[in-house]
Amino acid sequence: MNVLCPLCDENITLLDVAQREAHADRCLEAMEGGHKLVVKEETAISTELKVETALIEKPLSDERDERLERIARKDKELELTYEAHLTKPKKRRNFKERKSEPPLKRSIPFFKILTFPGSKFAVDAFCYGPLEVDAYFLTHFHSDHYGGLSGSWKWGPIYCTPATARLVHYKLNVDPKYLCEVEIGQPCIVNGVRVFFLDANHCPGSSIILFNNKVLHTGDFRASPEILETVRGYTTKLDKCYLDTTYLDPKRVFPTQSYVISRCVEHCLSVQSTNQRSFFLKPRENRLLVMVGSYTIGKERLAIAIAKALDSKIWTPEPKLQILNLLKDNDLDELLLKSGNGVTCQVHLVSMSELNKEKLAERWKFLKKHYTHLLAFVPTGWTFRGTFDPASLPCPTSGTIGICKVPYSEHSSYEELQNFCNGIQIGKIIATVGSAHLNILQQWETR
Ligand SMILES: [Zn+2]
Ligand SMILES: [Zn+2]
Incomplete structure (x- = not known):
């Protein structure tokens, strides 16, 4: 399964999870660095600097629109060239061009879309353009999950915990009218589906999400006896569990x-x-x-x-x-x-x-x-x-x-994953992170 950085689209499949997060954080810092520059230059009085500021201040949505137009223009040019020289092979873009113009719509991994009778939801999926879903869910405020969210977000309501909502608004400038805060442990009905956000024992504000007491999405979590007990308080049998398989490897042993x-x-x-x-x-x-x-x-x-x-x-x-x-x-x-x-x-x-x-x-x-x-x-x-x-x-x-x-890990060790999956009946376990040991998951499913 290929993993692309949610911010720069670089292929980060070969990086470990901490390296991926560090990579995405660097991208985010680079974006924020640009904004800081604007703040600094707003105080400058020279005309030259003001011109520069005006250039830098363009909102991201404008940049995106411009990029879209640029790509459309380029595609049109290529099309014309192709028609005029039918015998010549179509010009290929070189690597540099491709890197500066990432694909605008990437294919979305199947495990990010959850379907229920009459409802379709997206979980941690904000960098795939507008999706045909009834609502979006954000499990926690880490860049590999919220990537794609910005002040120009307008594709639908985002359900998350209050702490995550505050971070999304403050750090990413998402309009609060799209943010639906759900307290940990409080029931909430989304398009006819009963939803509970439960503590993920990951970072502050992080959650695992239980849908209709039948489907669990663990986002990023550090499984513990407490989390298992909480989930078992709602149900003893899950149809599906979307599992954080970051450390699904018997060699991943670390203390609590x-x-x-x-x-x-x-x-x-x-x-x-x-x-x-x-x-x-x-x-x-x-x-x-x-x-x-x-x-x-x-x-x-x-x-x-x-x-x-x-x-x-x-x-x-x-x-x-x-x-x-x-x-x-x-x-x-x-x-x-x-x-x-x-x-x-x-x-x-x-x-x-x-x-x-x-x-x-x-x-x-x-x-x-x-x-x-x-x-x-x-x-x-x-x-x-x-x-x-x-x-x-x-x-x-x-x-x-x-x-x-x-x-000190904020993801489950192998043993913790095993104890969690064996502590509750699960019909189907779906990995959300690539691992060489995915075959193990079948052994943990209830037959
Ligand atoms: Zn995380
Ligand atoms: Zn993550």
Whole structure:
């Protein structure tokens, strides 16, 4: 199954899920970068800059229309050339041209369309042009799911959780009249189909969606006994389950989030106290900084637990702070530093891409004036294929940096997928992510 980036159309089939998300995030940042430029240039007074601003400010829909026209013109030209020189082969566009002019309508994977008697829905399918469906559903705010949504969206109502709706409106400028908020666990009737959004244990606002108590779409989820119990509270038999098969591989073994969080918290406390006992440092000079990597949203729970243990607020860069404020999460509301200097906090929640040796060393030149040592946590699910040994986490001494890669996944491990599917009767399991082990799914279906 081919996977294209929802934003630039590049083929990202060979990338792992985290790499795909990072790729799409980069595309999104590039788009946002353009908008930032506009804001900056609006304050400029030179005519030259104003002209540039006017060029940049064109809304995306105009660009799309122009692109459509350009392609139509080009197609027409090609057609004419072809008619005039019937014996000559039709001119092929070179790779560069094709890349700058992505196909406007891609074929939609079958598992994104759900059909019920008298109703048709699309799930996480916004980059395929207008679809003949009664409603659209968005499971969560990650770019590989909302790709295609923008301020020019007008193809139908989008059902999602309130937190996701706020993010879609704020970040993507989608008109609120298209956003239908459904609280987790609250029933909702869409075109005659009874729908429940249930917690996905993935990122904030994420959901799995249960249709007519018979069909479950898991979006992206980290299966758990709690999720299984919740679903079983509605039904003991599913006709179909659209399953997040990101880690459908018996080799994908990793510990629970709560285990990893506890070990990371213990490690922070241990590093802090070890250094406090250092003979050469006075206690007031000893200050550990913990950086936690994250995507646009996701992985916040690790930062929250560490901040509580260290009795610190959490600093995060302004754009991310605005996003996290939209989640209306009690813990985050209490812990996030809303204004003031970040160096007053011992926990920084930053982009995953900031946590490499080079960038950290560069930042440390400034930060070492305020902290004595730095622990950076890179929470990831896909690099781990073996066991997690908390004792092997690096312990930075005074003046140094330790980078800890920890198996903190927001997708189900193989075992969790197996337990989930075996815990409820499922007639047909449909994979939503490519895997070399799809044949396993048949064994988990009820015969
Ligand atoms: Zn996701
Ligand atoms: Zn995803």
